[in-house]
Amino acid sequence: MPASILGFFASVRLSIFLLLILAATSILGTVIPQGQPMEVYLSQYSPLTCEIFSRLEIFDMFGAWWFLALLVLLTVNLVVCSAKRLPSTWKVVRMKNPGFRKALFEKLPNKQSFVMGASTEAALAGIEKKLSGRFRYITAKRTETGFTLYAEKGRWTRLGPYVIHLGILLVLAGALLGSLYGFTANTSIPVGQTRDHAINKHGKNESIHLPFAIRCDDFSISRYPDDSVKEYRSTLTILEKGKPPFTRDIIVNDPLRYKGINLFQANWGYESKIELKFTDAKTGEAHLITAPLGDRLALPHAKGQFLISDYSPTSEAHGRDLGPRVHMHVFPLKGSPVNVNIFANFPEFDKQRGGDFVISAEGINTSYFTGIQVTRDPGVDYVYAGFILIIAGCFISFFISHQRLYFNGEKQAGKTLITLAPDATRNRQGFVLTAKKLAGELKGLETKVKTS
Amino acid sequence: MNSSYVLSIATFLYGAAAILYWVVWVYRRDTPARIAFWTGLAGVVLNTVGILLRWQESYDLGIGHVPLSDQYESLVFFSWTTMVVYLVIERQYKVRALGAFITSFATLAMAYASFSTKQGYQLISPLLPALQSNWLIAHVVTCFLGYAGFAMAFGLAIIFLIKSSDPESQGPILSRLPEQDILDEILYQNVLFGFLFLSVGIITGAVWANSSWGKYWTWDPKETWSLITWLVYAGLIHTRLVRGWQGKPSSWFAIFGFLCVLFTWFGVNYLSGLHQYGS
16 A cells, blocks of 8 residues: 555544544434335425435435445554554563663652661661562663662553454444345234244335245233333244254343344234124025235125124223123115224124124134344354454553553662652543552651661 | 432432532632542442332332332432542542533433433333343443443543643633643553443443343444444454554544443434333
């Protein structure tokens, strides 16, 4: 890559810019509803706005080419920045013999100075003893006027940010894999029936064939005392050629996972069918027809059609509950449609209408179906691995730090003047307070240390 | 003795601590400062007891669940996390600049929680099927710890900007504020704390979503806004790497970031989507 392009992508300013642009466009994607049918947008925006937004893919922006391009730019930026800075960080982390550097020491702020009432030998021994449990690496040098001591720990934590960035890359890779080779689809299975395919509603309504069939054996809803829903539960049997079938219950938050495909309890529904008896008014001949709500069906002997429009389990008249009521329309061959009300508890009620048939309700049959969300995502393991790295990397980068203590000891008339400088990559103020406390403890050592 | 009674006492204690912290700031005395700290701590203890009592009460009603499922419970828990984070910071850094701000904030949050309901507390309602998961605890707790850190950073940013308007001032208010570098550093530490927990919060939310409806990310407004918040604070963290962008830019980012936190928490309820549990 030419140097200038590399330089462009190695810039942290670019990272900040891309992060903010992604944030701003995402805000847009929450304010403008996403993935709705065109009618919804036409009711909110002018036709011209809808045309422009549609062309720019703003109604489905999180999959839009320009949004993905921003993600690609951020990925390249991340890779180039990390690749550029990692070698020098690695060198620093692997440094063999770090030690006291005078120039660095002079420049450090927050120095603590105090006097230890002991010779330089004893003072040095005292400091080393105090630090030995707390710092992994301690090295001391004798000088003409006394000594210098260098203590450090946590040098490896400088790699923290690279762990975070690697985690982010894994998440992006996993997301890409999932969007290319995965799917999300839905299927409704009435109780007792079997399905072996699901519909991917996003975009193309394509039917996805599954490597096994799902039979819904049962569906139930349990409720709390206040009647709100406690649990939706489906009993599913998986049927696969050449393998014994197995049965499992699923509820919301506890899916069935098999062969990389996941079945989730998504929603449910029911369908009511009413069994009607049509008694011919002239001949007394009875016909039974079972009909669902809303379907237009033929009357016996082709005398027209009927449609059940409503059903309610209770009906009130004059303060009394008359029981289940069916509301229907009858469409005779000649004449206009008739509104008919039938009461299940009063089978003779319809006689007074004087129609071709006396209609009565014999029974009502409610059947449930369960709505299953079917998904496959081959990238999810990479995404989860990325998540773990991000969390670990954040913890390493933010809560542990590379801490160093620089000590300079000078002989001063039988005692030792100690100057201590703390240095940390994170939480400097906290480390300064630690250094102050340490200085206090070392000062207090003077009564215990014997001059030699 | 029920949870709402205990929580109202906690609210009063936070209010008392707030008054004491304001007195400390204006009159610069040490004794009120210590009393303010212990009053705030007492409030936290009662806040904890209140939350635990409510947890127990839900089991007594036969609909047992951890009290993190509606707006009332989330406001009470948020007050708890901000006060705990603040008291830890005061203890560790010996900086009281935020005392008045945070205790006032906690008092207002608790008061709003009780005033926004008819009887002064929210009736405990059973959990919807989608909320019946152990991930609920992890997700809500980590998100609120994140929000608490960002709330601290927000307060510190405002104080930083006030101080930076005249750093050398000897005036009664400005001279009592800590030095800018200290403010800036504690602000940054809080951002890092918040960022870690927000990341864990978003991640636990994603893992939960995957176990609940099979997609770890659906770009619904609440998820997207938590990501927006995350991106803004990631931007703040990276400004620390650009020469000359320390100090004020961090404060402005921290203020804008917290506005994003507020929108993520409350504002998204005015948009549509899966996350309607807030109201």
